[in-house]
Amino acid sequence: MFTGPESVLPGPFRVTEAAARAVAAATVEAAELLQLKGIDPGPVSVDRRHAAAAFRSERYVRLDGEPLPGLWDPLTGDYRAADGWVRLHCNYPHHAEAACRALGTKDLAAAVAKRGAEDVQEAVLAEGGAAAAMRGREEWLAHPQGQVLAESPLVAWDSLGPAPVTGLSTSERPLGGVRVLELTHVIAGPVAGRVLAAHGAEVLHVGAAHLPALPGLWADTGLGKRSAHVDLRTRAGRDTLWRLIGQADVFLQSYRPGALAGLGFTAERLAEARPGIVVAELNAYGWDGPWAGRRGFDSLVQLASGIAAEAAVDGPRPLPAQALDHGTGWLTAAAIMTALRRRALEGGSWRVRLSLARTGLWLDSLGREEGSAGELDVSGLLTRTGRTTHVRVPGELPGAPPCWASAAPEPGGDEARFGA
CATH class of the missing domain: 3.40.50.10540 (Crotonobetainyl-coa:carnitine coa-transferase; domain 1)
Structure with a gap:
């Protein structure tokens, strides 16, 4: 196969x-x-x-x-905190604004450097933003959310x-x-x-x-x-x-x-x-689990769950x-x-x-x-x-080869109905 x-x-x-x-x-x-x-x-x-x-x-x-x-806004990235690393997701304007409100400045790197990673994470989330502190694999497996997911x-x-x-x-x-x-x-x-x-x-x-x-x-x-x-x-x-x-x-x-x-x-x-x-x-x-309603994105989950800590040298990998x-x-x-x-x-x-x-x-x-x-x-x-x-669509299916019949349309350019 x-x-x-x-x-x-x-x-x-x-x-x-x-x-x-x-x-x-x-x-x-x-x-x-x-x-x-x-x-x-x-x-x-x-x-x-x-x-x-x-x-x-x-x-x-x-x-x-x-x-x-x-894909990435200039403010999105991994920031060194006082005790580790934290990632801020700022690709959407309202998430960037939330991070700036939580940290009281647009100079996010300087503000994060003075605080703990978990503290930054929770402050940004409380403002409606998206963030995750980096933890190791074993930390995640021992975390209440990691334990729920394992089951x-x-x-x-x-x-x-x-x-x-x-x-x-x-x-x-x-x-x-x-x-x-x-x-x-x-x-x-x-x-x-x-x-x-x-x-x-x-x-x-x-x-x-x-x-x-x-x-x-x-x-x-x-x-x-x-x-x-x-x-x-x-x-x-x-x-x-x-x-x-x-x-x-x-x-x-x-x-x-x-x-x-x-x-x-x-x-x-x-x-x-x-x-x-x-x-x-x-x-x-x-x-x-306790994080079931928490907003997150792929890059944040990588940090939170220990994936980005694997083989990390000078920051998340x-x-x-x-x-x-x-x-x-x-x-x-x-x-x-x-x-x-x-x-x-x-x-x-x-x-x-x-x-x-x-x-x-x-x-x-x-x-x-x-x-x-x-x-x-x-x-x-x-x-x-x-x-x-x-x-191209991966996966060979000779009886009905997968393909896309059209390019992505203009967002909102079609009527709200089924039937082209």
Whole structure:
């Protein structure tokens, strides 16, 4: 099933292997759906180099041959504190403002240097920002949140109640006829939706004009989707979302726990409104424990969970890819396809939950390696869709080769409805 060298990325963690396994999980599930339709999927295989490139896809995307705005704001970074290191995530303006408020200055480096890392972390979080102090692996495993995660499954499953069997469409693509309503941001959730689109799902991404966005990421993760703006602060916006839920097969969301539920969009109410729906939810630190509601991003989880402390010399050592984001995204897509297959065989409404921190424990469980010292060779792995050059969909599925039919649309440029 796997081809290519076992390691093509630097660092002690087996990120190449994690990428290959996550891509394989989704591709195998797509093959299972084809078989259920009576279509021979052909031999599934995953090239490790291709999977690793997909885990760094935002690095290679180009628009008309030109690179897009970078992912990191100048204020985002690892800061030396009085007793260690802390990372501040300032890619969104409101997070940058929160960090400056918490520290009382825009000279973040000077302010952090005078305080303890945990103190900075908690002060920034209290202001509505995003931060994480670096701790070692053993510290994380002993931490209350690390202990909860160690007892949690990689993919948590819940039944949301009975519903009639919903058969698969006659489409020759694994997810043809499947409607996905995606309310996600940054990388993990959008990657999950992008994978579903690659296998034929109709994916409608719902955002809002007033919410911050990262254009460079959208060009990469918006491939194959449509995009509509809906303001959930208004009654009309919430009514629109309920209308879309009534037509959706999948509801995919990656907002901070409680954000959508606070507006009435709980998994249980979704299942009542749309029996047979598959609800997929992602977050940073897991769904139970003291940090369950804490906001976080891949780079923050790497520091908090001991990953960035592995082989650290003069400061945190990040993974060679946003592997927690991409890994969680691909595994979520696989879990959604499993739920859709179960729905076709036995009915029911289903919920799947994943988190970046739990994916981090899975990566940790794969062991260590010396890694590759060279730059990843992406020759032959790029293609062009419209004006966008990007990494091709990894994972060979001869019976229905995955692909994106369109480049990322203008954010909010489509109507809030299914059916192109």
